[in-house]
Amino acid sequence: MEAKIRKQIEKKLASPRKALQASLIEADLRECKLTNLTDIMLPFDELTGVFGAHPELSEFGKALEFCNDLLGQIATEHISHYTGLSYVFTVYELMSDQLDLFLKGDTNLDRFHLFLEKVSQAFLGVENVKVVLASSSQEVIQDMPPQDLIDDGTFSDFINEVTDGLETVEENILEMEQDPSQLSLIDLLFRVMHTIKGTAGFMGMPTISKVAHKTEDVLGEIRDGKRGLVPNVFDLMFKSVDTLKNLIIQLTSLVQGTEVKPVNIGNFFRALDVVYGLAEPDPNIEQPKAQSPLSKEEETNAAAMLAAMEEAGEQPGPGATKDEPTLSDVAKKGDSGKGPTKIQDMLKVPAERLDELSNLVGEMVVALSLLTQNPIMAELTDRNVNSQLDHLDKITESLRDKVLGIRMFPIGTVFSKLSRQVRDLSQKSGKKIDLQLKGVDTLVDKSIIDNIYAPLMHLVRNSIDHGIEPPGERGDKNEVGEVEIKAQHLGDAIEIAISDDGKGLDKERILEKAIERGLVKNKESLTEKEIFGFIFMPGFSTAKQVTDISGRGVGMDVVRKTIESLRGKIETESTPGKGTKFILKMPLTTSIIEGLVVAVGGNRFIMPILDVLQTITPEREDLKGIQGRENEFFLLAGEMIPIVRLYEVYQLEPDVTDPGQAVLVVVNSAGKKYGIMVDELLHRQQIVIQPLGERFKRLKGVSGGTILGDGRVGLILDPVSLVQKQPIQEEV
C-alpha cells in the first residue's frame, strides 16, 4: 500500500479512534458514572465503515466485529460487563497497536490474525467457564500461545516472569494479612497482576489474563479505598495465586506435551463472587486454608506477636515511636482477626443454635418481666431482694443485648453489592447516576441482611429506570442523577430510605391504572400514600414501555412481601419533578418485640407496639355511621377513621359490641388510619415471636404466636394486613 493512501486512512481513522479511546478509558474507570454502551458502539461503527472501504484492512474489521459482538452480548446480558469489557480492551488495544504498525508500513498481519483466532476461541472458553462454575468440575483450559512465541523464547520468559511475580504476590499477601495497615503493598500486587493480565492477554492466553484481570479489579478497589481488607479478599488472593500457578503448570505441560492436569478455576470465581457478595462464603474454605502452606507461618506469626508484646511491655509509655509497636498496635493486630493465626479463634456454629439461644433468652426476658410485675413482688420491702432482682434484671438485659448482637451485621455488606449493580444499570440505561450510601455501619439482624438485598435492588432499579430522567430531560437539575440509600436506627426499628431526584411518581396514572384494574372504585377517598401503595400490587406497572431493566410489573409486589415477612412496612413519598423516596421500616430484630396484649371475648391477641399509634375509647358524639350502619367511623382530631371490629373479622363472641365502651387501637396501614376495636387492653409485654408454621400461613392478619405469662398461647396480630380490604387481598 502506498504511503499516501496510508496517510489518508490514518487521517480518516484519527477522529473515531480518539473518540473510542476516550469512551473505553471512561468505561475502564469502573465508576458508577459511566457512559452508555452506545457511546462506545458509535465510534466502533464509524471505524468499521472506514475499514470496510479498504479491503487491506479487513483483518482489523474482523477484530472490530468481534468487539462489537462482545458489546452486543454485554448489552443483552449474555456476558457480564467485567468479562466482556476485559476482552474488548484486550482486542482493541492490540488492534490499535497493530494498526499503528500497519500504518507505518508493517503489513504482515499473520500474527495478529493468529491472535484474533485465539481470542475468539478463548472467548468460547468463557462460556465454558460458566459450565465449570456450575458443575464445579475441573477443566483443561486451552490457552495455547502461538507457536512462534514458544519458539522464540517469549513463552518461557513469560512463564518465569509470572512465576516470580506470583511468588512476590504470595509473600506480600501474607504480610498484609498480618498487618492490614500496609496498604502500600497493594500497589505492588496491583502492578504484578496488571503485568500478568497484559502479557497473558497479548500472548493469547485469555483465561490467565482474565483471572489476573479480576484480581486486579479487586486490588484496585482496595487501593482506592472502596473495599476493605476483609477475610474474603484474602481468600480470593490466595485462590487467585493458586489458580494462576496451576494454570501456568497446565500451560507448561500443554506446551511440553506432557500429561496435563486439569485446573479448577471455578474455585477462584466462586471466591470472586463471595467478594462481590454474589455468593455465600463456602463453609469449607477455612479447611484448606488452615492446611495450606500458610500454617507454617502461624508459628512465626505467633512468635513475632509475642516478641512485639514483650518489646511493648518493656517500653511502654508515650516515648514509644512508630517503629516500636505499642500495646495498642499489637492489640490492633489481634483485633484485625484476619490472619491465619486467628482463624482457630473463630467458632462456627449452626445458625439454628443461635436461634435457639436467642429464643431462650427471649423467654427469660419475658419470664423475668412477669416475675417483676407480679403484684406480690411489688409488696416486697426487703432491700436485698429488690437489689438482687435489679441485678438480675440488668444481667438479663445485657445478656439479651449480647445474644441479639451476635446476629447483627453492618448493612454495608448489602449496600456494596448494590453499588456494583447500579454501575451496570447506569450503563445499561444510559443515565448517569451518582449513588450515595449512608449509614453503612448500621447494624441489623442477619435475617434482614439475608433478605433485604432483593427488595432494595428492585427499588433502586425502579428509581434508576423510572425515576431518573434520561440525560437531557433533567431540566435545571444536575445532569447526573442522584440516588441515595440511607440506613439508620429509629429506636427499636431500622429505617432504610431509597430516594432519587428523578421525575417522581405519576399519581394520576397510577390511579387510572388502579381503577382500570378494579383495585379501587372511589378515588376521592384515597390518600396520596394509598395511591402510591398500588405500585406494590402484583402485576401493577404503569411503565409505558417495558425496558430491559424493569417495567414488567413484577418485583414491586415481591418487595412488599419480603418487607412484610420481616415485619416491616413500606412508605412512599413522591413529589413531581423532585423525586421519589421509598422508606422501609423494620424492627431491628425479628425475634423479640414489645407487644400490647388485648382481649376480645376470651381470646387474647398481641399487637406489636411499633404498629400502634394510640389507643382510645371514643366519645359518643365522635362516632359516626354510614349507609344505615351505625358507628362505622370515629372522629380523631378531625379525621374520620374507620372502625375495624376484630370480633367481626374473626367471628368471635365479644364482651363489648359498642364502640363507645370498647377500646380502639389506632394503627396505620398504607398512610391511612384504622381503629381496631377490642374489648379491653390487658398489658404491655415483651414477647418472643414464634412462627405458627405452614398450616397457618394463609391466616389473615396473624403473624405468629407467643407464649403469654400464664403459659397460654397468644396470637400476634399484624394490623397492617388485618385492615386491608378484601378486594385487594383476593386480587392476589
Place this chain on the structure above:
Amino acid sequence: MGEKSKKMFDQSGGKLLTFLIGEQEYGIQILEAREVVGMMSIEPVPQTPSFMKGVINLRGSIIPVIDLRTKFGMEKKETTAESCIVKVDIQGRSTGCIVDFLVGVVTIEAKDFEENLDLGANIHTEFILGMAKLEKRVIIILDMERVLSNDELLQLHQSAS
C-alpha cells in the same frame, strides 16, 4: 402389603398406640406418636377449619391441635377428664390430636392385619391404612400422614375462609 404397612411392621415392629374415639378403637404406629399429654387449654385460631381446635403451649413450643372426631366427620362431643392429646410427629412437624380415651400399646402381627378395606361409602377410608383383629378387638390403623396432610388442611382452610 403396601409400603406404608410394611414400614409399620419393619420399623415399629407392629407396635401400635391405640385410643378410642367414640366406641371405636384406633391405632397409630408407635414411632409416629411422640408423647401423650392431658387436656390443656387450647387457644382457638380464627379462620381455620372446624377440626382445627387451635394451638397449645407444649413446654414452650406452639403446636396446632386437631380434633380427630371432627376430622372424621363424627358428631361433636365435649372433652372429658379422659380425653387427651396425642402428639404426632410427621415429616418434622408436630401436631396434637385430641382423642377420647387412651387405650395403650399393642403389638400386632402381619397375620392379624388387613388392608384395602371396603367399609362402605360412609366411612372415610382415605385416612385408613388397614385393620387389625385381635380376639374381640378391632383396631382401625390410621395413616397419619394422610390425616395430617398439609395440602388438605390448606384446601379446607381456603374453602372455609
